[in-house]
Amino acid sequence: MSKRILWPVVVLLLAACATLAGPGFDKLFGPADPTRFDARPAGPAVGVYAQAIQPILDRRCVVCHACNDAPCQFKATSWEGIARGASKAPVYDATRLLAAPPSRLYVDADKASQWRELGFFPVLNEHAVQTPEANKTAGLIHRLLALKQDHPLPTGGVVGGGLDFSLERTASCPAGEEIDRYERTVPMGGMPFGLPGLGKAEHDTLTRWLAEGAPAAAPPAPSALALQRVAQWERFFNGDSLKEQLFSRYAYEHLFLAHLWFDDDPQRQFFKLVRSETPPGEPVRIVRSRRPVDSPGVDRVYYRIVPELETIVDKTHMPYALSARRMDRWRELFLDPPYTVARLPGYEAQDAANPFSTFAALPVNARYRFMLEEAEFTIMGFIKGPVCRGQMALDVIRDHFWVVFVAPEKRFDEPLSALLARDANLLRLPTGSSNTNMLVPWVQYARLENEYLKSRSQVLAGALGKRLKLDLNLIWNGDGRNDNAALTIFRHYDSASVVKGMVGDTPRTAWVIGYPLLERIHYLLVADYDVYGNIGHQLNSRMYMDFLRMEGEFNFIALLPRAQREATRDAWYRGDSKSTREQVYGGPGTTLPAESAVRYKTADARHELMDQLKARLGPVLDTRLDLGLNAPPALRAPLRELAAISGVSLQWLPEVTLLVIDTPGGPVSTYTMLRNTAHASVSHLLERKELRPEEDTLTVVPGVVGSYPNAFYRLDAAQLPALAEAIRRLGSEADYTDFAKRWSVRRTDRAFWAVSDDVISRYLAAQPLEAGVLDYNRLENR
Incomplete structure (x- = not known):
């Protein structure tokens, strides 16, 4: 074939290839x-x-x-x-x-x-x-x-x-x-x-x-009642006095992630609290700062309430009620007491890094009560806030532990207030900026934490010397009516959940949280945290949280007999260096000299202390996740048998499994099966070598816990004993593949969407305030 004939053929072939690839959208449909x-x-x-x-x-x-x-x-x-x-x-x-x-x-x-x-x-x-x-x-x-x-x-x-x-x-x-x-x-x-x-x-x-071009009408306006409540709360949040402005800044920095709702609104529409350049009565012009602690860039910022315009999803849903009673309570705590705010603090990086300095003028007891009385919401910030995603962010906590709180106590609050006023610099956080040098300030912050713990121990020792005993009266009992007094946290490898109550069997660890610790957790992982920050910002947030976990554990250990404190601490930090273990006490040579005044009857004081805490808080414990109280009588025994499984076979299970159980003659119900992965220690960034599968446990609860289910298992109630036996027999990934063929509603199952719709519909019906759409990004493919 001559070149003269070949060239047109090549051109035709190239044109054909271009046709197969398709012309550009601009050529087909005009410019964008x-x-x-x-x-x-x-x-x-x-x-x-x-x-x-x-x-x-x-x-x-x-x-x-x-x-x-x-x-x-x-x-x-x-x-x-x-x-x-x-x-x-x-x-x-x-x-x-x-x-x-x-x-x-x-x-x-x-x-x-x-x-x-x-x-x-x-x-x-x-x-x-x-x-x-x-x-x-x-x-x-x-x-x-x-x-x-x-x-x-x-x-x-x-x-x-x-x-x-x-x-x-x-x-x-x-x-x-x-x-x-x-x-x-x-x-x-x-x-x-x-x-x-x-x-x-x-x-x-x-x-x-x-x-048709994706047409859509404007979203419906809030109800007349909701608009009335919005106007009332915007007036409350935008008072002109310095005291009112400082309180409103404090409230905003703690509520900016909340889905607000009005307790007397039958439609229960959700709203958000935002900072605006414009006052109430004018269109909202949102302040676009990176974080709620950053400068608004205007002389006067206004706090406005706007409708939540997105679908409510479980992984970010944090409902928070606004009511006349709550407004009165905040007036009682922050606005009525006779104290003076001489000036408003700024928004420099050092202010963002230290809420104790920023809000020093607000009473410590009021700040603590603000967070404490809605403790589930407060802790939920680092569970469902931007920091929540990923194994690196969550390997700082164990898979299952209880949280209780130090009771507000005037004899301790007053010296603590003096400590915070005197040594606020010791409590500054390493997250004042979104761009942070990686680990450069680490030694400095370790020293500051140790100095604070020594000062706090001295304050506590002084308070204990004034007829304040180191006993269970130091633990907040919810004022006899508040079910936020006890929480349970579950970690699911790279996600986590927090629920009210002391859920599941007695865990290996517990935290006792007081005001300075609670405030630092919030600012480190919620208000100060920038999900768009650099690696130094993210890594320092994770590593400083080691200190805060240890502080919560120290508070629990302090209630044990002195003779058992060190052994308990070492059991939580197996394989770690002596200096790491000593950090729980605040560094080498730091101990709490006072003997516990808690009375013990057995040699296992840790387990007994957990039981005593549960008994003390019994009148206010939320028991909705208790199988014995909330599962049908016919299911209680087999579900307890399932929850009693422990050991190496559990390592093959997913972290969060939703059990869809069909009861003949009764309704279909949902239960959550949580695998609690045991660790020798959680003080390392690389945790795989710290796993102890022989100590793994299960928790089974009614309803849905966890925003990211890893699997759905569907079965008849009569099959629960067979499911338990199949789990006990797991010994390899191949075993789990065979197991999944029988029990799992896999991604490829024809009934997948029907099961999904049924679970989410029942979840929304059973818990209309707390529930949201689940997330399937962590669904297994095994």
Whole structure:
């Protein structure tokens, strides 16, 4: 063939390849208009969004695409989240050397076009041609939904196709025409990712909506009653006196993550407390600071209450009631007492790092009561706040422990107030900035912590010398009515949960938390923590938390007989150096000289102390998760038998399993099975070598605990003994694969969505205030 003939053939072949690859969206549908979705578009289906579209998104998309750990930062929790689109930059990045720009929906940009300037790409068709075919072809949501329809999962076994479900995976995040290559190279990667496709009716409904251009009406306005309450609380939070302004700053820095609701509002709509440049009565203009402790950049900041516009998801849901009684209580604590605020503190880094200095003018007892009387919410901040995600952030705590609190006591509060006023510098945190040198200040902060613990021990010893005994009267009893007096924390490897009550069998450890410790936990891991911060900021937050855990443990050990304190401490820190173990006491040579006044009858004082704490707090303990009180009589014995399993066979189980149990002649019910992984110590960043599978235990509770289920097991009530026996026999990963074939509702199961919908519906019905949509990013594929 001559060159003259060959060249046209090559050109034709290249043209054919280009055709196969598909012309660019700009050539097909005209240039993109980033302002296309700056406002909710109209259309024939504008009124169906809230009733038909968002419910489908909640059940099928929000279960993976919500919060900071949404893949590709795509949030399906509201129309504005969809209009914002997606990003190739992850929020959680433990390797970045410099802090990243924040990308908070409804905060860091107002319109889709502004998100484009911040690097987000559209998932809807923003091109000039807005025909149904163009909206489907150039709309990434439709392309990914259609890909799943064309390449469904197998109907059994595990998901193949080279899909990676680990949290550490690098997300593909195809943008624009990149979707063509993604469809060719990852055909099994349609949405919902690694889960069954949508049913025909759901798929058709979303397809019609997307083809029409994703129309949506404005969200409904709050009720007249809710607006009235908003106005009342905004007046309360925006008083002009320095005392009122300082209190409101303190309240905001503790409530900025809360889902606020009004106790007399029958609709129970949720709201958020924000900082605004504008006063009540004017449109809210949110202060876009990185953290709530950072400067607002205006002379006077106002605290405003705005509706929560996103779907409520369990992993970030922190409900907090506002009521007339609470307003009166805060007036009693902060506004009525006769003290003076001479000036308002600033917002420099040293202020962010030290709340004891910033709020020194507010009474210590009032600050403690503010946090203590809603202790579950306070602790929930570091469980469900931005710090929560990832094994590095959570390997500082054990898998199961109880938390109780030091009782407010005037004879101790007064010298403690003097200590905080005198030595506030000792309590400053290493997270004053989002960009922090990695470990450079570590020795300095260890010294400061040790000096504080020595000073605190002297204060406590002085108080104990004034007819204040080291006994159980030091433990807050909830004032005889408050069920926040005792909490249980469960860690699930790279997530965690906190619940009221003393749940499960007696754990190996417990924390006793007083005001300085509670405040530092909140500021270190919630108010000061910047999820967009650099590696130094994140790592120092994690490592300083070692000190705070040890402090809580020290407070518990102090109630033991002096002869048993060291042995108990060493059992919690097996394999650690002497200096690490001594840190529990505040460094070498620091001890608490006073003998415990708690009366013991056995040689196992640790276990006996746990029992005595449980007995003391019995009148106020929340018992909703007690199997003996809340499981049907026919299920109590087999569920207790299941919960009694311990040892090496448990290492093959997932961390959080939801048991869907069908009782003949009765309702289907949900129970949560939690694997408590034992550790020799939790003082190391690399924990794998510290595991002690022979000491693993199970906790089984009614309902749902944990925002991230790893597995669903479905069984008849009569099969519970067989399930327990099968767990006891697990000895390898291969054993678990066979086990899962019988018990697990896998990702590929035809009934997966039916089971999921049933569990979430019952959860929302049983706990309408606390429940939210669960997250499936940690669902196993075994």
